[in-house]
Amino acid sequence: MPARLRLLLFVLLLPMPLRAQGALTYKLEYSAPGSANLRVAIELAEPSAGERTLVMPRAVPMGYGEQPYDRFLHNVSAYASSGEALAVERQDGPRWKLGAAGAHVARIEYEVNLAQMEREILSGGDSSRARPDYLELLGYSVLGFVEGLEDKAIRVHIAGPKDWPVFSTLAPKTPAASESLSVAAQNYYALADSQILMGHRAALRRIENKVPLFLALYSEGEADAALLGRLCGEAFQRVADYFGSVPFAHFTIVFEHLKPLSERHSYAFGMEHLESSSFSQSSEQALTVQTSQRQLAQTKYWIAHHIAHSWIPKRSYGQGYFPFRWELAALIDTIWLSEGFAQYAAIDALADGMPTKEGAAFRESMIESRFRSTLRRMPAFLKQMPLVELSKIASTRYSEDFRTGRTVFSRGGLMAAEMDQRMREKTKGKKRLRDALRYLVEWSAREKRAFRIEELPRIFKEATRVETRDILEKWLKPMKD
Numbered sequence: 001m002p003a004r005l006r007l008l009l010f011v012l013l014l015p016m017p018l019r020a021q022g023a024l025t026y027k028l029e030y031s032a033p034g035s036a037n038l039r040v041a042i043e044l045a046e047p048s049a050g051e052r053t054l055v056m057p058r059a060v061p062m063g064y065g066e067q068p069y070d071r072f073l074h075n076v077s078a079y080a081s082s083g084e085a086l087a088v089e090r091q092d093g094p095r096w097k098l099g100a101a102g103a104h105v106a107r108i109e110y111e112v113n114l115a116q117m118e119r120e121i122l123s124g125g126d127s128s129r130a131r132p133d134y135l136e137l138l139g140y141s142v143l144g145f146v147e148g149l150e151d152k153a154i155r156v157h158i159a160g161p162k163d164w165p166v167f168s169t170l171a172p173k174t175p176a177a178s179e180s181l182s183v184a185a186q187n188y189y190a191l192a193d194s195q196i197l198m199g200h201r202a203a204l205r206r207i208e209n210k211v212p213l214f215l216a217l218y219s220e221g222e223a224d225a226a227l228l229g230r231l232c233g234e235a236f237q238r239v240a241d242y243f244g245s246v247p248f249a250h251f252t253i254v255f256e257h258l259k260p261l262s263e264r265h266s267y268a269f270g271m272e273h274l275e276s277s278s279f280s281q282s283s284e285q286a287l288t289v290q291t292s293q294r295q296l297a298q299t300k301y302w303i304a305h306h307i308a309h310s311w312i313p314k315r316s317y318g319q320g321y322f323p324f325r326w327e328l329a330a331l332i333d334t335i336w337l338s339e340g341f342a343q344y345a346a347i348d349a350l351a352d353g354m355p356t357k358e359g360a361a362f363r364e365s366m367i368e369s370r371f372r373s374t375l376r377r378m379p380a381f382l383k384q385m386p387l388v389e390l391s392k393i394a395s396t397r398y399s400e401d402f403r404t405g406r407t408v409f410s411r412g413g414l415m416a417a418e419m420d421q422r423m424r425e426k427t428k429g430k431k432r433l434r435d436a437l438r439y440l441v442e443w444s445a446r447e448k449r450a451f452r453i454e455e456l457p458r459i460f461k462e463a464t465r466v467e468t469r470d471i472l473e474k475w476l477k478p479m480k481d
């Protein structure tokens, strides 16, 4: 075997943490319980000569909007291997120019003011937060990247206050590590899309499922962790069964029930990630023994919908989702599929867990309540936009002006329902949209690229032998009323 090949094999066979050592190292230090201050250091293993650029995300995957995370960075500094401080210049946008021609940037340091972030970002689910006995860090809200090094493997060292449990969705385990933890990320995207939890108030539990499932719950009021864990387990099982295979090794659901920071703060949205979902709700929405069956069913559906996103669009996506652009929200033409079809998939996945008749009735009632009745309440000007145009508009304000989000997912959900109905009828129940979506996920894994809208009917037909192009075209057009 040639020496180079042997070396390559050796490197590939190394455990991930060792393999990542030659790459980038991120060090996160949170030292005092309740402190608003997080310290971050990025170490470049092989500093190259010349200027570097540090970039903080403003757009985040599935965020459909922008958040000014760069605003909360303070004391950005850069150093050579000798420890010599190098020049730092704040630039337009979320960027810092570091070093100078001839200098070698070996280490970048900065601090993040978590209290300022939580105060100034009004959508609770988009912010990290620190409490006297709890810390939640959304990777992309606190971790920047060095331009040009986004694809490098990353080693992450996390240090917390004395005796605090430290948990990362990149390598979840219970009980959590104490005080410090080292994990590896395949690249910047994987790191940015992960979450870190710390503190004794983060209640962690492992739920055996198709793959190990973890629930991390933080609640500022009464909450029934066992009940929530049961719903998460059922939702995950159903969605995993629906897609037929699980393309990740573990999954974490992060739930927070928070006392609103102000009247202007809202806590209503979940966020999906590669190997996790994070949910922030106000504390009165927490599940307790008094929670009605109806509310439990709605919560289970909500969780299932976000879990479904780990297949669509996190691993099977239209243009704009990946490769991801961090500084400016991408204009995406297929939100109706990512959101509408993923919601329909979650509905159908839960229906599969019921007796046939009950499942069909559930599916029909959800199509009515989630899609048809939602659309009836939306203004005509949004319904009369071509769906691709509406999708691009929702790309930057999906939840901020939720009328755009609601109209785009409802039209997509009804398109999915109509396609599913035709597939079932034409094949006498042998095929359904589930088969088309499983095939689409396989197609994406094979092709490693975004699908284009016009490719979808062919892909669906290969899976089911059923033509759906006319349904697609009908729903892409402006609606008549």
Ligand SMILES: [Zn+2]
Pocket (backbone or CB within 6 Å): 305, 306, 309, 338, 339, 342
């Ligand atoms: Zn969604």
